[in-house]
Amino acid sequence: MSRIRTRAPLWLLLPATVVLGGLFLYPMYQLGLLSVLDFTQAQVSGGQPTRFVGAENYTRLFSDSRFWEVLTATVLFAAACVLATLAVGAGLAVLLTRVSRIPRLLLSVAAMAAWAVPAVSGSTTWMFLFDTDLGYVNQLFGIEGFNWMYDRYTAFGLVGAVVVWASFPFVMVTLYAGIEAIPQSVLEAASLDGASTWRTFWQIMVPILRPVLAIVVIQSIIWDFKVFTQIYIMTRGGGLAGQNLTLNVYAYQQAFASSEYGRGAAIGVVMMLILLAVTLVYLRALRRSGEQL
Amino acid sequence: MRLRIAAAAALALTMTMTACVPSTSAPESTPADGGPTTGALKVWLFDEPNRAPKEAVIQEAITEFTAAHPDTTVDVQYIAVETRGERFKGAFNDPASAPDVVEFGNTDLPEYATAGGLADLGPTVSGWAEAADLTADAKASATFQGALLGMPWFVGVRALYYRTDVFTELGLKPPATIAELTTAARTVRAKKPDMFGIAVGGKYTYGAMPFVWANGGELTEIDSPAAKAGLKTYTDLIAEDNCPPQNCADLTGGKTVELFASGKAAMGVIGNFNRAAVDAGAAKGKYAVVPLPGVTAGSVAPAFAGGNNLGIMKNAQRPALAADFLTLLAGKKYQAKMYDAMGNLPTLKSASDEVAAKDTFVKPFIDTINAGTKFVPLDPGWGKIDASAVLPTMIEKVATGKASIDEATGEAAKQIDEALSQ
Numbered sequence: 001m002s003r004i005r006t007r008a009p010l011w012l013l014l015p016a017t018v019v020l021g022g023l024f025l026y027p028m029y030q031l032g033l034l035s036v037l038d039f040t041q042a043q044v045s046g047g048q049p050t051r052f053v054g055a056e057n058y059t060r061l062f063s064d065s066r067f068w069e070v071l072t073a074t075v076l077f078a079a080a081c082v083l084a085t086l087a088v089g090a091g092l093a094v095l096l097t098r099v100s101r102i103p104r105l106l107l108s109v110a111a112m113a114a115w116a117v118p119a120v121s122g123s124t125t126w127m128f129l130f131d132t133d134l135g136y137v138n139q140l141f142g143i144e145g146f147n148w149m150y151d152r153y154t155a156f157g158l159v160g161a162v163v164v165w166a167s168f169p170f171v172m173v174t175l176y177a178g179i180e181a182i183p184q185s186v187l188e189a190a191s192l193d194g195a196s197t198w199r200t201f202w203q204i205m206v207p208i209l210r211p212v213l214a215i216v217v218i219q220s221i222i223w224d225f226k227v228f229t230q231i232y233i234m235t236r237g238g239g240l241a242g243q244n245l246t247l248n249v250y251a252y253q254q255a256f257a258s259s260e261y262g263r264g265a266a267i268g269v270v271m272m273l274i275l276l277a278v279t280l281v282y283l284r285a286l287r288r289s290g291e292q293l
Numbered sequence: 294m295r296l297r298i299a300a301a302a303a304l305a306l307t308m309t310m311t312a313c314v315p316s317t318s319a320p321e322s323t324p325a326d327g328g329p330t331t332g333a334l335k336v337w338l339f340d341e342p343n344r345a346p347k348e349a350v351i352q353e354a355i356t357e358f359t360a361a362h363p364d365t366t367v368d369v370q371y372i373a374v375e376t377r378g379e380r381f382k383g384a385f386n387d388p389a390s391a392p393d394v395v396e397f398g399n400t401d402l403p404e405y406a407t408a409g410g411l412a413d414l415g416p417t418v419s420g421w422a423e424a425a426d427l428t429a430d431a432k433a434s435a436t437f438q439g440a441l442l443g444m445p446w447f448v449g450v451r452a453l454y455y456r457t458d459v460f461t462e463l464g465l466k467p468p469a470t471i472a473e474l475t476t477a478a479r480t481v482r483a484k485k486p487d488m489f490g491i492a493v494g495g496k497y498t499y500g501a502m503p504f505v506w507a508n509g510g511e512l513t514e515i516d517s518p519a520a521k522a523g524l525k526t527y528t529d530l531i532a533e534d535n536c537p538p539q540n541c542a543d544l545t546g547g548k549t550v551e552l553f554a555s556g557k558a559a560m561g562v563i564g565n566f567n568r569a570a571v572d573a574g575a576a577k578g579k580y581a582v583v584p585l586p587g588v589t590a591g592s593v594a595p596a597f598a599g600g601n602n603l604g605i606m607k608n609a610q611r612p613a614l615a616a617d618f619l620t621l622l623a624g625k626k627y628q629a630k631m632y633d634a635m636g637n638l639p640t641l642k643s644a645s646d647e648v649a650a651k652d653t654f655v656k657p658f659i660d661t662i663n664a665g666t667k668f669v670p671l672d673p674g675w676g677k678i679d680a681s682a683v684l685p686t687m688i689e690k691v692a693t694g695k696a697s698i699d700e701a702t703g704e705a706a707k708q709i710d711e712a713l714s715q
Contacts, residue, residue, distance in 0.1 A: 048409075132540060147539045150693075237682065240495065240543050241689035257680035259382075259404065 028272070034265035057266035066242075067250070067267075074225065074247040077156055081224040084164045086217065089171025094201065096176045108173075115169035119229035126162050127234055152243040155235055159244065162230050167223055171216050178212035179205060214286055218279055225275060228252070247271055328611040331364035334618055335392040335610075337380070339601065340371040346634035354627055358618055365614060377401070385410040388608035393615035394622075396446065399434050399600050400669055400679070406437040407673040412605040413440045417616040423624050423641060431640040434668045435602050443602025444623045447637030449566045450596040450666060451499060452657045453585045456576060459485070459559045467583045469590045471507060471526055474560070478535045481559040490535040492558035493527060494544025495689035496682075499597045500562040501527045506667050507587040507594035513670055513713065515687070516706035521698050524691070531692035542692045553580075564599075565638055565658040582654070584661040598666035600640070638662070674712035683708045 035058070037043075038051040061067050092111070096104050114122075129136050132147045149155045182205060190200045206213070228248040231238070238245040238253065245253070247267065255264025341347055348371075355367045370392070372380050377397070384391040385408050397405065405411050418424040418441060427445065435443035453474070455467060460477075463484055468474035478490025493500060502512065504527040510520025531541050536558075544552075553561035554574030562585055563571065571580065584593040603623050605615045621627065625647075628639035632648045638658060639645045649659045669675050678684070687705040690696040696704070 145539065147543075149543060150539050236496070236543060236545070240693055241686045241695055242682065243695075253681050258677035260677065 031265050031268050031272075034262055035269050037262050039262040039265070040259050053262070057262050058270075061263065061266050061270070070245045070247055070250045073156075073245065077160065077246060078221065078224040078227070081160050081163045081167075081227070082217070082220045084160065085167050085171055085220050085224070088164055089168040089216070090175055092168065092172045093175035093179060096172070097179050111169035111172055114165055117166070119166060120233060122166055123162055123230045123233040126158070126165075130158060149235055149239060149244075152239070155239050155244050159227075159230050159234050162234065163224060163227055166230075167220060171220065174212055174216050175209065178209045182208050210286065214282070218282060221278055221282075222275055225278075226271070327613045328609070330362070330611070330614055332611065333366045333368045334394065334614050336367055336369045336394045336618065337372050337384075337392040338369060338396045339377070340373050341635070344371060347631070350627065350630045350634045351622075353630070354618075354622055358621055362614065362617065367618065374398075381405060381410065382408070384606065385608075391606050391608045391610075393606060393609035393611050394619050395604050395606060396601050397443065397604060399443065399445065399598075399602050400675070402435060402443055402602065403437055403671050403673045404676045405604075406440075406442050410607055411442040412607045412609065412612065413442065414444055414605065414616075414619075415441050417605070417620065418444065421620050423620070423643075426625070426641040426643050428640060428642055428662070430598060430662070430666045430668070431600075434598060434600075434671075437671050443604045444619055445640035446601050446603045446623055447628065447631060447635075448598045448600035448640055448662065448666075449564050449638060450598055450658050450661050451503070451562045451564045451585065452582050452596070452661050453560060454553055454563045454571065454576075454580050454582050455560045456556075456579055457581050458579045459488070467581070468586050470586050470592075471504065471588055471594070474586060475526065475530060475535075478530060478560060482535050485559075488556075489541070489552060489558040491530060491560035491562075492544070492549035492552040493530045493536050493541055493562075494546065494549050495531065495542040495692050496685040497544060497546040497549055497562075498684045498688075499599065500546060500549060501684070501688055502597055502667070503562065503585050503594040507585075507592070512684075513709065514706070515684075515709060516699075516702040521702055524688070524702065525698055528688060528691040528698070531688075538692050538694075542689055565655065566636060568636060568654065582657045584657050584664065593661055593664035595665055595667040596661045598662070598668055600638075670713060672713050674714070677712045678709055681708070683712075 036052060036054055038053045038056075043050045092107065096107060099107070117125075128134075130138070130148045132138065133144055138144050138146055148158050186204060186208070187200065190204050195203070226248050227246055231244060231246050231249050232252070235244040238249050248271070251264050251267040251271075255261065255267060338347070338351065351369060355369070358367060359365055378401075381395075381397070381401075384395075385405075402411075431445040431448060432441065435441055435445050453468070459465075459481060460467065463480060465477050465480060466473075468477050474491065481488055481490040501524070505512070505515070505520045505523035508519045508523035508526075510517055510523050514520060515524075530536060531538055549558070549561050550563050550567045550570050551574075552558040553563060554571045554576050556575035571577070585596065586592065587594045603619050605612055605619060609615050623640075625639070625641050625644045628637075628641055628644040629647055631637045632639055632644070638655065639648055645659055645662070649655050669679075683705050687701045690701040690704075691698055
């Protein structure tokens with residue numbers, strides 16, 4: 001009887017292990033395996049046998065100066081997008097708690113609509129708006145002939161705006177729910193103590209919202225680091241002379257479109273490790289500041 | 294009991310895992326020759342924006358084929374061009390669901406060939422009278438490492454479209470050399486500032502390459518002096534005095550067609566297959582076509598011969614029937630019919646002569662083909678060069694002043710060499 005009882009937890013963990021193993025560990029194992037093989041279309045279709053190449057995919061990747069340029073651009077672009085998304089999302093979430101019912105409804109509906117638009121349609125619509133000759137925006141400002149995609153930074157700025165536009169609603173809704181859950185008594189106590197709105201936000205609301213913020217931040221980092229559709233569509237696959245490539249588009253271009261799956265897997269592993277590291281560091285920082293997640 | 298189930302589950306899990314590990318075994322052998330001569334022949338053709346005329350011609354061919362081959366049916370699937378890569382890879386990986394006869398882009402050939410997916414058409418074609426009529430350039434474009442893996446079905450080439458009304462108004466003659474072309478382009482831009490002289494695009498590889506080839510350059514030696522001279526002529530056109538970088542540096546081939554069709558550009562390097570698009574725009578009835586001129590008067594800049602091949606899959610279940618259907622479709626009769634239906638230029642000399650005699654619009658294109666066409670290197674590495682946008686990046690770097698011709702071509706040559714040597 002006692003033997004069975006000690007095994008019971010293991011048993012209960014089995015379904016989760018199977019699901020996680022099948023959906024998470026196994027693909028990761030495959031990705032890792034592919035990244036050390038010479039694996040192209042010829043190997044997929046059995047035209048040539050697979051060859052173990054060790055770290056060759058990685059050494060080739062790391063010795064490619066282009067990879068480092070793209071990686072830097074991706075990190076900076078993702079960081080800017082995350083900050084902008086959080087600022088816009090948090091600002092509008094606070095706004096939602098302050099306005100009356102009708103404006104709140106309108107704002108929510110507008111944000112939900114932006115959220116619901118598929119990335120492909122959203123990017124294409126923005127492209128129409130910012131078209132060089134016929135775009136509404138250029139006509140409005142009287143700058144017909146201005147190509148937003150010509151300069152590296154205006155191109156990144158425009159794509160970043162679309163990324164933020166599509167991802168702030170999640171932040172806004174989550175934080176709004178979090179703010180609504182803050183007990184009124186705490187806020188009231190703060191205002192009785194004479195705290196300004198700014199101070200209430202930073203010293204009362206933000207600490208209480210910390211767990212919610214953690215989720216929102218990690219989600220945003222992962223989303224924005226992996227951005228593909230917006231870049232691929234709006235800059236036509238990486239911009240003028242590849243100036244707007246991000247890691248995911250680069251991986252697609254260098255590896256998957258050319259059927260070099262081994263190399264693509266290596267880029268995938270690098271991206272995964274970076275995201276894992278960022279997430280761990282962030283979680284660790286949260287713990288250190290005394291919050292248990 | 295419980296433990297046993299757990300062990301079984303764990304075992305099943307490891308078994309599926311080993312089963313999915315990339316195979317390290319040698320390739321499978323090819324299926325037996327001939328195959329059944331009855332039953333359903335599976336055919337994959339490309340879907341087109343306006344497919345009805347193509348479908349009608351194919352239906353006619355099927356009727357003729359099934360009348361000559363009793364107890365057979367032809368099952369045609371029109372596959373989307375954008376996802377053809379995935380479909381073909383799938384067919385190579387799973388022989389049971391593979392078609393017998395396939396249409397494929399001629400630039401895709403090396404990739405499919407290295408994947409071991411296509412059957413050698415040598416035996417089929419050698420016993421076929423009409424094959425002798427195939428132009429040498431077309432045959433070379435489908436020959437990979439000595440084996441004919443595709444039967445060129447049709448080609449498409451680009452030539453110089455120009456606006457007759459603008460040229461008459463400004464007293465310009467259709468250019469006979471590249472130098473005349475660039476002068477004419479700059480004259481148009483100077484006299485009509487809201488127009489571009491010639492629409493050129495940074496992403497328009499097939500529009501830029503004829504300039505390189507006309508100077509004697511080659512794709513595999515893009516950093517040679519000849520190639521650089523040709524490239525410079527092209528990138529110099531992406532400038533304020535013809536087609537400003539802000540507007541033109543990131544243009545694709547499709548966009549240059551739009552510019553010409555909408556009347557914004559006085560010239561364009563445009564394909565015979567774009568005729569409908571041009572006629573749908575403001576340029577309709579106000580343009581003529583000449584072969585894109587070369588460096589010396591009377592010469593023609595070699596055009597890129599794009600087009601589609603018909604092939605037989607290596608794991609086709611009915612290779613004999615497939616060969617009969619392929620030779621029927623690729624024969625003179627159906628090539629001519631496909632021209633009437635879709636405007637596809639025939640690859641058989643007899644068929645193209647017939648078409649040229651019937652329709653004067655085709656003449657400059659046929660002349661371009663007869664002057665000799667070029668093709669991308671038949672190497673699986675080319676797919677990688679194409680996918681990683683090596684040539685557009687090179688052109689755009691020069692056009693936007695991010696790199697000099699020497700730097701950009703040097704970098705591109707390195708990437709091309711690396712991809713082709715693998």
